[in-house]
Amino acid sequence: MSKYGPALVSVALSLGAIVGYFSLLRVPLIRNHPLLYIVAFALAAAIAAVAALRAPRWPSLTALAISLALLILGSYFNFVMAKIPQSLIAARVGQPAPDFTLPDAKGAPVTLASFRGRSPVVVVFYRGYW
Amino acid sequence: MLTELGDEGVQILAISPDSNERSQELAERLRARYRFLADRDLAVTKRYGLLHPRGGEKGQDVPVPATVVLDRDGIVRWLTVADNYQVRPDPADVARVVRAIK
Structure with a gap:
């Protein structure tokens, strides 16, 4: 391997993890294993070290x-x-869910x-503000 | 989840503090049976015990992401609560639960 080889591999791995995280967010397998990008950053750091x-x-x-910077930032985020x-969700399997009335997007x-x-019915609570 | 549950004969109610006009337009374009409900003051979120105080990007209160599946009698059959907001339930899992109810 050339003298720049390991450094290039390390940077490519880090960039690949970032691109992968943001472009594959819609793929449940990737989305639900956010540790993957931290493992990639750690591997990149090990190669460079x-x-x-x-x-x-x-x-x-x-x-x-x-x-190393990406590893620290990524770990902090994750x-x-x-x-x-x-949280203690107030719904229990086998019991009725708490009832509610809320306006839809048209106000109904x-x-x-x-x-x-x-x-x-599938009730999904989500954070909004995305 | 938008499209995978589209034809399951199930009603999906998506609750957030937003007013959701754009989300509703998107769902209708995808012909998904989503109804976006605005929990402006988070009263329902609190009733469900799902308030994450100052958990939002701007330090605002937000719901803890959670999914609850009810059968035709309004009985809870399955639920999941997030402990990391990057992680969401696999739509295939939810679809499987819904199919088992029918």
């Missing part, structure tokens, strides 16, 4: 700095920012209990 230890030149040192405190009121006897 080995290369830097063998020959401390600027390409591998730069790659090491980039991958383990701190995206974490949600444990929708009552959960009105679907009884008509169809199954």
Whole structure:
């Protein structure tokens, strides 16, 4: 491998993880395993670190700095920012769900209990503001 | 989930603090049986025990992402609550639960 090889591999791995995370968010398998990008950053850091230890030149040192920064940022995002405190959902399997009436996008009121006897219902709570 | 549950004869109610006009347009274009409901003051979110205080990007209160499947009698058959907001239930899992009810 050329003397820039490991550094290029390291940077490519980091960039690939970023592109993969943002462009494959719609793929449930990728989306539901956010640790994958952290593993990729850690691997990129390890490759750059080995290369830097063998020959401390600027390409591998730069790659090491980039991958370490991404590893720290990515870990902070995944383990701190995206974490949600444990919540005690008020619904229980086998019991009726709490009823509610809320306006739809056109302002018409929708009552959960009105679907009884008509169809199954999937209630999705989501954060909005995306 | 938008399209995978489209033809299952199931009503999907999506609740957030937003007013959701654009989400509703999108759902109608995809012919998905989504109805977006606005929980402006998060009263229903709180009643369900799903408030994440100051959990939003701008420090605002937001719901904890959660999915609850009810059968025709309004009985809860399946539910999942997120502990990392990047992770959402696999639509295929939800579709399987809904199919098992019918």
